[in-house]
Amino acid sequence: MIGSQDGPPALEVQNLSCRFGALVAVHDVSLAVPPGGRFGIIGPNGAGKTTFFNLLSGELRPSGGRIRLFGEDVTRLSPPRRVAKGIGRTFQITRIFPDLTVRENLTLALLGLSRSKLQPLRRWRADRVRQQRAEELAGSFGLAHRLEDPARVLSHGELRELEVLLALATEPRVLLLDEPAAGLSPAERQDIRRLLQDLPTSLTLVMIEHDMEVLREVVDRVAVLHYGELVVEGPTAEVQQHPAVREIYLGSAEVGR
Numbered sequence: 273m274i275g276s277q278d279g280p281p282a283l284e285v286q287n288l289s290c291r292f293g294a295l296v297a298v299h300d301v302s303l304a305v306p307p308g309g310r311f312g313i314i315g316p317n318g319a320g321k322t323t324f325f326n327l328l329s330g331e332l333r334p335s336g337g338r339i340r341l342f343g344e345d346v347t348r349l350s351p352p353r354r355v356a357k358g359i360g361r362t363f364q365i366t367r368i369f370p371d372l373t374v375r376e377n378l379t380l381a382l383l384g385l386s387r388s389k390l391q392p393l394r395r396w397r398a399d400r401v402r403q404q405r406a407e408e409l410a411g412s413f414g415l416a417h418r419l420e421d422p423a424r425v426l427s428h429g430e431l432r433e434l435e436v437l438l439a440l441a442t443e444p445r446v447l448l449l450d451e452p453a454a455g456l457s458p459a460e461r462q463d464i465r466r467l468l469q470d471l472p473t474s475l476t477l478v479m480i481e482h483d484m485e486v487l488r489e490v491v492d493r494v495a496v497l498h499y500g501e502l503v504v505e506g507p508t509a510e511v512q513q514h515p516a517v518r519e520i521y522l523g524s525a526e527v528g529r
């Protein structure tokens with residue numbers, strides 16, 4: 273496994289649960305991801321994956337359990353405070369502003385680091401450090417030529433890349449990616465796979481993803497959620513072959529791909 277076994281895990285979840293009325297969307301889930309670990313979460317539709325992410329990023333409060341980031345209990349912190357502590361994420365539904373350029377979207381995300389969100393646009397442009405960082409980020413994903421284009425003209429694949437960049441702009445220590453390859457063409461999938469493989473090794477990555485090829489290449493361990501429960505967790509290849517997992521996915525192409 274990538275990552276150190278010394279010290280506290282980058283992310284530790286203990287007995288985490290979330291109820292919506294009578295429905296238990298996440299039930300007593302425990303797992304730990306070491307610093308620099310690459311971790312995948314799979315499960316059929318409605319298994320509780322997005323709810324689990326919302327608990328991690330603070331969009332939802334758990335009904336029970338604990339979340340620790342590098343040993344620090346963040347269970348009760350608001351989403352912005354978790355971002356400040358180092359949890360970054362993308363969303364299944366994009367949060368990109370379509371009429372702003374790639375540069376402006378990135379600059380806005382970079383401004384999320386400070387308390388100066390209300391600076392007028394011309395002052396962002398004068399902020400050389402952030403402009404340089406926006407250019408570096410775009411360059412690292414091959415989006416430098418798109419900096420001055422409005423986000424609405426980007427391809428689906430480029431939008432997905434921009435989402436990852438926006439999350440990286442918050443300088444996360446733990447990055448949560450919600451289906452980064454969803455809806456991409458085979459060529460775009462390859463691009464995002466490469467991009468994810470090239471992320472700094474110090475970054476801890478947790479991603480929800482259906483595409484087993486992406487998972488095999490990017491993550492080293494996978495957890496399977498089913499009806500809100502963690503059914504199996506282990507090395508990607510083993511999990512893929514696990515009888516319980518094959519049964520859950522029986523009739524579905526997802527796990528055999």
Ligand SMILES: Nc1ncnc2c1ncn2[C@@H]1O[C@H](COP(=O)(O)OP(=O)(O)OP(=O)(O)O)[C@@H](O)[C@H]1O
Pocket residue numbers: 292295297315316317318319320321322323324
């Ligand atoms: N805000 C909510 N209020 C009530 N029920 C919810 C809410 N959010 C999710 N659920 C329910 O919780 C269960 C888990 O949903 P969740 O979206 O977490 O699953 P998922 O594994 O992410 O599914 P998908 O792959 O379709 O995105 C589902 O039965 C869903 O209908």
